[in-house]
Amino acid sequence: xxxxVIYGAGDVRFEDxxxxxxxxxxxxxxxxxxxxxxGSDLWQYRGLTPVxxxxxxxxxxxxVVEAVGSDVSSVKAGxxxxxxxxxxxxxxxxxxxxxxxxxxxxQLMSGCQAEYVRxxxxxxxxxxxxDQPDKESLPDLLTLSDVMGTGWFAAEAAGVVPxxxxxxxxxxxxxxxxxxxxxxxxxxxxxxxxxxxxRQKLAREFGATDIVTxxxxxxxxxxxxxxxxxxxxxxxxxxGTEQAMQQAIDSARxxxxxxxxxxxxxxxxxGEELFAKQVGLRGGPAPVRQFLPSLIESVLDxxxxxxxxxxxxxxxxxxxxxxxxxxxxxxxxxxxxP
Amino acid sequence: xxxxVIYGAGDVRFEDxxxxxxxxxxxxxxxxxxxxxxGSDLWQYRGLTPVxxxxxxxxxxxxVVEAVGSDVSSVKAGxxxxxxxxxxxxxxxxxxxxxxxxxxxxQLMSGCQAEYVRxxxxxxxxxxxxDQPDKESLPDLLTLSDVMGTGWFAAEAAGVVPxxxxxxxxxxxxxxxxxxxxxxxxxxxxxxxxxxxxRQKLAREFGATDIVTxxxxxxxxxxxxxxxxxxxxxxxxxxGTEQAMQQAIDSARxxxxxxxxxxxxxxxxxGEELFAKQVGLRGGPAPVRQFLPSLIESVLDxxxxxxxxxxxxxxxxxxxxxxxxxxxxxxxxxxxxP
Numbered sequence: 001x002x003x004x005v006i007y008g009a010g011d012v013r014f015e016d017x018x019x020x021x022x023x024x025x026x027x028x029x030x031x032x033x034x035x036x037x038x039g040s041d042l043w044q045y046r047g048l049t050p051v052x053x054x055x056x057x058x059x060x061x062x063x064v065v066e067a068v069g070s071d072v073s074s075v076k077a078g079x080x081x082x083x084x085x086x087x088x089x090x091x092x093x094x095x096x097x098x099x100x101x102x103x104x105x106x107q108l109m110s111g112c113q114a115e116y117v118r119x120x121x122x123x124x125x126x127x128x129x130x131d132q133p134d135k136e137s138l139p140d141l142l143t144l145s146d147v148m149g150t151g152w153f154a155a156e157a158a159g160v161v162p163x164x165x166x167x168x169x170x171x172x173x174x175x176x177x178x179x180x181x182x183x184x185x186x187x188x189x190x191x192x193x194x195x196x197x198x199r200q201k202l203a204r205e206f207g208a209t210d211i212v213t214x215x216x217x218x219x220x221x222x223x224x225x226x227x228x229x230x231x232x233x234x235x236x237x238x239x240g241t242e243q244a245m246q247q248a249i250d251s252a253r254x255x256x257x258x259x260x261x262x263x264x265x266x267x268x269x270x271g272e273e274l275f276a277k278q279v280g281l282r283g284g285p286a287p288v289r290q291f292l293p294s295l296i297e298s299v300l301d302x303x304x305x306x307x308x309x310x311x312x313x314x315x316x317x318x319x320x321x322x323x324x325x326x327x328x329x330x331x332x333x334x335x336x337x338p
Numbered sequence: 339x340x341x342x343v344i345y346g347a348g349d350v351r352f353e354d355x356x357x358x359x360x361x362x363x364x365x366x367x368x369x370x371x372x373x374x375x376x377g378s379d380l381w382q383y384r385g386l387t388p389v390x391x392x393x394x395x396x397x398x399x400x401x402v403v404e405a406v407g408s409d410v411s412s413v414k415a416g417x418x419x420x421x422x423x424x425x426x427x428x429x430x431x432x433x434x435x436x437x438x439x440x441x442x443x444x445q446l447m448s449g450c451q452a453e454y455v456r457x458x459x460x461x462x463x464x465x466x467x468x469d470q471p472d473k474e475s476l477p478d479l480l481t482l483s484d485v486m487g488t489g490w491f492a493a494e495a496a497g498v499v500p501x502x503x504x505x506x507x508x509x510x511x512x513x514x515x516x517x518x519x520x521x522x523x524x525x526x527x528x529x530x531x532x533x534x535x536x537r538q539k540l541a542r543e544f545g546a547t548d549i550v551t552x553x554x555x556x557x558x559x560x561x562x563x564x565x566x567x568x569x570x571x572x573x574x575x576x577x578g579t580e581q582a583m584q585q586a587i588d589s590a591r592x593x594x595x596x597x598x599x600x601x602x603x604x605x606x607x608x609g610e611e612l613f614a615k616q617v618g619l620r621g622g623p624a625p626v627r628q629f630l631p632s633l634i635e636s637v638l639d640x641x642x643x644x645x646x647x648x649x650x651x652x653x654x655x656x657x658x659x660x661x662x663x664x665x666x667x668x669x670x671x672x673x674x675x676p
Contacts, residue, residue, distance in 0.1 A: 093591075097592065260613065278440055282618035298501070
């Protein structure tokens with residue numbers, strides 16, 4: 001089969017790879033129907049996270065079960081499935097506590113930008129659809145593997161409840177999905193912080209009621225102006241830089257939570273400041289597995305269309321161009337099909 | 339009147355001060371029945387927080403209303419009242435959001451280690467008892483001005499619910515009160531981290547089911563051993579040092595919260611680590627005002643005896659000795675009466 005391999009900064013190649021096989025009896029092999037490039041992949045692509053050796057890349061996927069190991073009982077060959085970017089058994093203490101991304105027997109998926117992928121702990125990880133989906137809903141469904149579930153977690157971690165004023169820092173695919181999640185949960189006012197017109201447009205379509213184009217202190221001042229000087233009831237941090245985290249903390253009202261899902265890089269948080277501002281923090285790699293069933297329902301019902309975050313669609317063999325386009329901000333997110 | 343004034347590190351004097359008067363129509367003046375030394379006062383006493391000028395000191399108090407301003411309607415002269423260490427109007431947006439310690443019209447109390455104290459925004463701040471209390475319950479009631487409410491907030495901020503395994507970092511008065519709060523909320527297992535025998539004893543009396551004497555990595559390892567390698571469901575950080583915060587974060591299971599109420603000093607939190615460990619943080623100066631009514635009831639019903647944290651009782655004029663005893667760890671907390 002063929003798939004994407006990252007060799008280092010700016011160097012993603014599409015090449016021949018061994019076809020994955022069932023290794024453990026709890027494995028499944030999935031024929032990938034759609035995959036994509038994640039904003040977090042750009043850390044390696046930009047050389048900000050080292051790539052020690054050539055690595056099959058990509059962690060988002062949906063597709064058709066090709067084979068299952070002898071211990072797999074919840075899915076079978078031929079079913080269309082979505083799996084989260086982090087495989088989990090869904091039975092260990094951490095999974096039972098709702099933190100599937102800390103599954104004791106789980107692992108981060110890799111090598112999903114390929115024709116086939118091996119999924120460990122398949123019973124816990126994969127969620128099957130009732131039927132084969134329409135081709136048109138593939139982008140929507142694929143987002144549930146990561147970005148839409150991650151945006152949802154940002155909202156949940158920040159304690160969004162109906163009626164709140166919510167600020168979203170970051171207008172990448174996750175930030176946009178976070179806007180959509182806040183709308184679905186029932187936020188009254190959703191302030192998207194974005195300076196890119198196409199993204200602002202999509203943010204509005206997803207439910208943003210206000211756009212703040214300023215960043216840093218000016219962005220914070222704008223949020224304060226809109227909230228009678230108090231700050232937002234919940235802030236969703238979807239970037240991962242220290243500046244974004246600072247902006248998020250500063251934009252939150254006392255007692256609010258920042259839900260942070262941007263993979264942090266060199267982020268140091270000042271304890272005194274957090275204490276004085278009385279802002280809570282909760283985040284991490286989103287346990288998207290737990291949101292899959294309800295989000296699949298929302299997609300199949302046509303309630304949400306998170307697939308709109310894909311503004312570039314390419315055949316998988318052009319994966320390198322998919323990375324370039326996102327790196328150069330020509331695309332929000334690249335959809336890929338083998 | 340006479341009261342305590344801090345001049346600098348190690349220098350607390352008991353001296354003549356002007357008697358407080360009603361300044362704003364929302365003020366009350368309270369004749370102090372009991373006051374005490376707070377662990378957080380030791381930051382100044384030990385020279386770790388500068389004292390720019392001689393300052394009337396102390397922020398915990400209860401006593402009898404002596405006079406009220408013309409706008410005060412919820413309390414009247416002669417009533418026995420408890421006020422929180424932070425005065426708040428209880429009506430501003432932050433107060434309505436349950437964060438009285440960010441009251442837009444509030445302020446940190448000071449000068450409470452004195453015969454009389456002026457209380458601003460008295461309607462919001464003071465809670466009156468139905469009757470004059472017994473002399474014996476004064477220590478219990480006084481803790482509600484700060485430490486017991488702060489311990490309660492630690493438990494609430496960490497999301498303690500019945501059945502949880504809770505770890506408490508810090509065996510000062512707040513840590514001990516946090517143990518008591520966790521018990522009252524219904525934690526099943528309460529692990530107190532303490533290496534001082536008298537404090538361990540009180541922790542057990544307050545509801546601790548286990549004592550961990552190790553600190554740092556060894557302390558964390560002990561907590562992990564007791565929780566099948568997962569970590570505690572909630573961790574209450576009641577110290578304020580970076581080491582204590584790190585110990586708290588490391589002791590928490592994925593998805594758990596650290597409720598932090600120790601006033602932080604030089605605490606830097608690593609964003610990557612918080613993300614990877616999936617541990618939430620929530621803390622700040624405790625909005626003890628909101629816990630006052632129910633905690634007063636618990637004290638008057640004899641359900642809780644948080645006053646046991648006072649192991650030294652002195653006349654107010656010996657306030658300097660009260661500081662010395664706490665600084666030298668001869669006392670957990672010093673109770674003072676004019």
